[in-house]
Every structure is written in C-alpha cells, then in structure tokens.
Amino acid sequence: EDQVTQSPEALRLQEGESSSLNCSYTVSGLRGLFWYRQDPGKGPEFLFTLYSAGEEKEKERLKATLTKKESFLHITAPKPEDSATYLCAVHSNDYKLSFGAGTTVTVRA
Amino acid sequence: EPEVTQTPSHQVTQMGQEVILRCVPISNHLYFYWYRQILGQKVEFLVSFYNNEISEKSEIFDDQFSVERPDGSNFTLKIRSTKLEDSAMYFCASSDDGTGVLKLFFGSGTQLSVL
Numbered sequence: 001e002d003q004v005t006q007s008p009e010a011l012r013l014q015e016g017e018s019s020s021l022n023c024s025y026t027v028s029g030l031r032g033l034f035w036y037r038q039d040p041g042k043g044p045e046f047l048f049t050l051y052s053a054g055e056e057k058e059k060e061r062l063k064a065t066l067t068k069k070e071s072f073l074h075i076t077a078p079k080p081e082d083s084a085t086y087l088c089a090v091h092s093n094d095y096k097l098s099f100g101a102g103t104t105v106t107v108r109a
Numbered sequence: 110e111p112e113v114t115q116t117p118s119h120q121v122t123q124m125g126q127e128v129i130l131r132c133v134p135i136s137n138h139l140y141f142y143w144y145r146q147i148l149g150q151k152v153e154f155l156v157s158f159y160n161n162e163i164s165e166k167s168e169i170f171d172d173q174f175s176v177e178r179p180d181g182s183n184f185t186l187k188i189r190s191t192k193l194e195d196s197a198m199y200f201c202a203s204s205d206d207g208t209g210v211l212k213l214f215f216g217s218g219t220q221l222s223v224l
Contacts, residue, residue: 031210032210032211032212034211041198041218041220042217042218043113043115043216043217044152044200044213044215046214046215049210051210089152091211095140095157096142096154096157096165096211097154097211097213099151099152099153100151101150101151
C-alpha cells in the first residue's frame, strides 16, 4: 500500500518569510508525484507533476523538487494569497492517486 | 480554461435516502474518478471509470455506491441508502490519460451531509 506523509501539519509564516514543506513517500513504483493546492471548501487545484529524482518544477513563488524518497515544496517570499492547504499525492501502479494529509500554510501580512 | 463542474454544491439528506451527485468532466477527457474527503481527513479514492466500466474501486466503494455515465457529458455517483458516515465532501475528477501518469483535474466538490 502506498504511503504518503506530509510535514509539518501546519505552517504559519510572515509575508516574505520563505519556507519548505515536506512530502515523504513509500510506493512500489513511482509513476509521478503531484502537488495540489486546496482552498477551504474547494477541490484540489493542480500545481506540479514530478516524474523522477532530481527533477524540479517552478511556478511563481513555488518550487517543487523530488528525490527517491521525498519531495519538497519551497515557498519563496510568500504572500497572503499563498495561504492554502498544499497536498502531495503519488501515482504508482494502478488507477488512483494516494494523497497525504496536507500542510496548511497561513501567511500573515 | 476548461473545468470539472459538480452539482449540487451542497446536499443535505436523511439517513437511508438515496442521493445522486452529478459531475460534468472536461469535455475531451475519457477517464473519470470520484474521491471523497471527510472533514479533517485525507482525500480518499473511491472509484475510477473508463469506457463505461469501473477500472478500479476502493474498499469504501461497496454495494451502496454506483457510478454511471448516462450520456456524453455527465458522470454520476449514486449512494443507494446513505449512512451518517457518508457525510463528506465528494470530488469528481477527470483526466485525458489514465494509462500513463495520472494528471487529475478536480471539481469544486459536493458537500454531502447525512442527518
């Protein structure tokens, strides 16, 4: 069974204070690792797909990296609008994604 | 930008009643999914659907659940006799590739409350 663990559970940041979120995973064969953003009462919004160790993807203030056992989502100089829950999910050898519990990020102005 | 549309956004029902949750996937997508999220818990897989058949289902997706694509645009989840523990946010998702790397696009969800 695929296992996805995210840490920390919650992160409170000052505007401009950079930080990183962690996603560690155990899968039988990784096809892809995904980062999603989820706002309260909404569905997950796709951010990135990472396929292999060493890969990096960037979008505005977000940068995702991947190793063989974990992924990091770096938030550089965050703004209040970056406040959300960030979900990590893995796709291995079947038709589903397995999600972590998420990290709730709050950015104060 | 194309999006997955779900209706209703909120559904309140009595225990034992049947509910149907509706979804309109992105138009050129062929693979469809239902996930759910109980308040404060992880997003959980329920079922995947392709070519008018269930591809995979989780242990949660028991005989009380069914899915259907009644026409070329809608995808529905039916819960035959709701239980209190079915209260959750239900998300529909779709993708254009179900055999490679899954890149799912999610709807905004239906909040189901079973009283």
